[in-house]
Amino acid sequence: MFGVPQGSILGPLLFNIFISDLFLFLPDDIVSYADDNTPYYTGKDTMEVLSALENKSEIMIKWFKDNSMKANPDKYHMILSDKNQCTITVGDELVVSSDQEKLLGIKIDKELKFNLHVESLCKKASQKVNALSRLAHTMTFKQRKNIMNSFIISHFSYCPVVWMFHSRELNNRINRIHERSLRVVHRDYVSSFEELLEKDNSLTIHQRNIQKLMTEIFKIKVGIAPMIMKEVFDFAEPSYSLRNDTKFKSRNVRTVRFGLETPSFMGPKLWNLMPSEIKKSSSLAEFKSRIKYWIPEHCPC
Numbered sequence: 485m486f487g488v489p490q491g492s493i494l495g496p497l498l499f500n501i502f503i504s505d506l507f508l509f510l511p512d513d514i515v516s517y518a519d520d521n522t523p524y525y526t527g528k529d530t531m532e533v534l535s536a537l538e539n540k541s542e543i544m545i546k547w548f549k550d551n552s553m554k555a556n557p558d559k560y561h562m563i564l565s566d567k568n569q570c571t572i573t574v575g576d577e578l579v580v581s582s583d584q585e586k587l588l589g590i591k592i593d594k595e596l597k598f599n600l601h602v603e604s605l606c607k608k609a610s611q612k613v614n615a616l617s618r619l620a621h622t623m624t625f626k627q628r629k630n631i632m633n634s635f636i637i638s639h640f641s642y643c644p645v646v647w648m649f650h651s652r653e654l655n656n657r658i659n660r661i662h663e664r665s666l667r668v669v670h671r672d673y674v675s676s677f678e679e680l681l682e683k684d685n686s687l688t689i690h691q692r693n694i695q696k697l698m699t700e701i702f703k704i705k706v707g708i709a710p711m712i713m714k715e716v717f718d719f720a721e722p723s724y725s726l727r728n729d730t731k732f733k734s735r736n737v738r739t740v741r742f743g744l745e746t747p748s749f750m751g752p753k754l755w756n757l758m759p760s761e762i763k764k765s766s767s768l769a770e771f772k773s774r775i776k777y778w779i780p781e782h783c784p785c
Contacts, residue, residue, distance in 0.1 A: 497711040503519075506547050509543050510523065530566045530570065537562065539558075541575075541579075560719055565595065565596075586677055590643055594597075602658070606657050609637075612635050613665050616628065617638070620668050625669070632665045644693035644696055648697065649747065650745070659688060659690075662677075662688065665679065666683075670684065691779055698758060699772060701751055705734075718750055753784050754783070757783075758775075762775055
């Protein structure tokens, strides 16, 4: 008998215990969430990357077989930054690289621009704004606002740190969707977007996402963030004691096209714009309370 009870509270814990020794065979360059295990590799030579991915995949397939588990070939996917289509062999399957893949609800493209993902979010949210506008006359204000927050704004609240630094054009599109939803909720077709935000006592979606990014950086500062986040954001080496005013350093960017619109580059810039009294918060709850209405002046993004 093997496996874990489906839908139980204990199930996820038992599964994590069962699968935990997989990472002894692949300690690096693998990310996992429940039963979704994704090996990755970085390198300047395409053949080196393909060879490493194929080797890692073979190790995982053998581990699954030795532990009475079966990998699902339908979920074998690969994405590379290489312009040409590439292939690797995993078990008996030939895996062909693609231009984009969906991983844990996020569409990842080969250039890491996330434009396709944001366009998809905009399309879904826009359809729901249209549906809300058709039914708004049958609802109370509270019902309209709850639906806006739960079914429209929520689309842009899932993993924003990953994709939030997309193109300005798409950011304007998100703002237009947000504006349309506020007009329907408040039945106000005259006020400007800024006036609607003030009436709703809310911020733009991008401003909210900036606060979420700052919250993740604060978690690093107080030592409660996952280890992988510490690889994204580096502490700046202080020339004197900065115990209560930790600074982070931006990544070095050698080009004017790549690396600028990324969390690792923009995050530290935004953090350093934040008032010291917010950064010096003694707890995560206090930080969230203080940052709730903070908007960065001269925002670089």
